[in-house]
Amino acid sequence: GLFADSAIEVLRRELAWECDYKREAVCTRRFWELLQDDPLFVVPEVVSELSSRHILTTQLLAGEPLEQARSLDQETRNRICSGVLHLCLRELFEFRFMQTDPNWSNFLYNASTQQVALLDFGASREFSQQFTDDYIEVVRAAADGDTERVLQKSRDLKFLTGYETKAMERAHVDAVMILGEPFRRDEPFDFGAQSTTARIQGLVPVLLRHRLTAPPPESYSLHRKMSGAFLLCARLGAVITCKDMFDDVYRRYWSRDDEAPGSP
Template sequence: MRRATGLSKNESASIVLSPKNVEFIVNKLSRMRGAALKLGQMLSIQDQNMIPPELENVLLRVQNSANYMPDSQLQARREACTVLASELGEDWREKFDEFDLIPIAAASIGQVHRATLHNGRRVAVKVQYPGVASSIESDLTNLRTLVLFSTFLPKGMYLDNTIRVARLELGWECDYVREADCMERFSKIIEGSDFFDVPGVVRELSTRQVITTDFVEGVPLGKVMDLSQGARDKIGSRILQLCLQEVLEYRFMQTDPNWSNFLYDKATDRIHLLDFGAAREFDKKFTDAYIEVLYASATQDREACIKWSTTLGFLTGLESETMRNAHVNSLLTVGTPFRVDGPDLYDFGSQDITGRVRSEIPVMLRERLTPPPDETYSLHRKLSGAFLLCTKLGSRVEAKRMLQDCWEGYQKAAKALAADVSAN
């Protein structure tokens, strides 16, 4: 197009993202559903300031678009019936006592229906939109073209690597059998928890494109501002504690940053964890180095931050001093709630950690020499989301104690493992 028009890239981008064309682009991208949402999430955690306002507006509108729900209830019913018949058999309706064909919720790759089994068990049935899985490759290719054409991305954005990781995660999210496995695995991990639970899976009514689970009720964590300060402190503390345990103790994380999939049940004082499509595990080699980075940030040890960041692959060892300083500064900022010399109770409501980290990102995008480790795309999306949730709730959290407990527990487990290996 630029050759045909003779325009510069910025001028071409202005035409492509002009107000006249934005509605058309949003409409098209909304129908890409999962791909548009996933890439938007991944670009946003790197730096919104590097994305033109017009493109950012497009991505935000796509992510929030009601078009994730089919355009009409009639279409929603047709799509659900088509997939249910294909996955559960033509007699799928006979397997439920009641089934509401009008979706109660919709997301990037599927819609959720309320139903009741013949034994009275209330369930939620998530049905994948037809064609979502098969269109991942073409949708990501089209999105890549839009992003590249609409803006000059710095080399440090590593768009192709971002798309590669997005492709992997979308493949996971489209496999509801994998999600069912992850839900059951996590449910066993937190068995006996006083704070969290995972809805049970109805295996006989779950397939690659349909997943049936217990129906649970509650208030999304992003909408509990009317609770008391004590209750909000408790919720923020539980979520941050869970995030640390997921990566450092369980080495298995539900990486969804959408707090609508975390429901607080005031009657039982528990949080229901939903949507395990992008759940992932971390190998011990990664967590061994990651906890060192976290602890170095808490002790404000700049040299240790560089050492363990290089081990993880954030740095190559050939970076400029400007890049090293920006990277370490961002780590020390993230480590602020956990600082060993900090307050026992950290007040997230009085800080701006995400804003301070974001100020370092333009430098890192210009000067970094390697993309971030694959594991950290989803991990940092979740941790960033936890920080933002605690900030929104104004939670006061014993963050210093949490990391110290994790550090001591990790070291104890490592010594026990080494002793076992030595004994054998």
């Protein structure tokens, strides 16, 4: 159930991306264009004349790693976490282009400007429209509490083959429903008071024992990024309303033009 070969192949490809600074410069410029008018996030500008395939030089941005943000007031922590989570949704469903490394050191909070600097775009990747069309419906189904639709859309995405045991189907659906909880509740969701990680870990033995196929390659980096965003919200004790956030992203997604913004 580990399908280690698939995971290793994805990691090998991402490591090659991380070592290609010419590619990272392109990704950094793209995110700068996408977020140049964002009130919360700042992306450093690339210094082209001092950059190459082996060297990347960017604007120096001030700030402290978000690990330090635990001492900030609740309102500020909520604002940061709401922004990070909303950015994840925008990256996937609006840009179809995501910085997939959730390392806390890639986010610097500047208390004087009240902005968050985003760093390290080496692991940025594209997502196909077919993938996001199906994935947003998995999240929609989880937000609606529709377990049958979670199962069906998971098959469409090739997370499942359709021949899994009932135990595997239940464990998969339970995991998706747990991750969909913030988008299901009308009231603010208290990330710090949840046992999300422990509940998911409790399902892992069944998922490993009964999985029949490797997850889609896109899902490894996507789930790493989303898990990192959820963990950040938990560590900072965020209490934020996520349902309206996703509902707005979902509505915009299905009213969009087919071309993702900022695509080359």
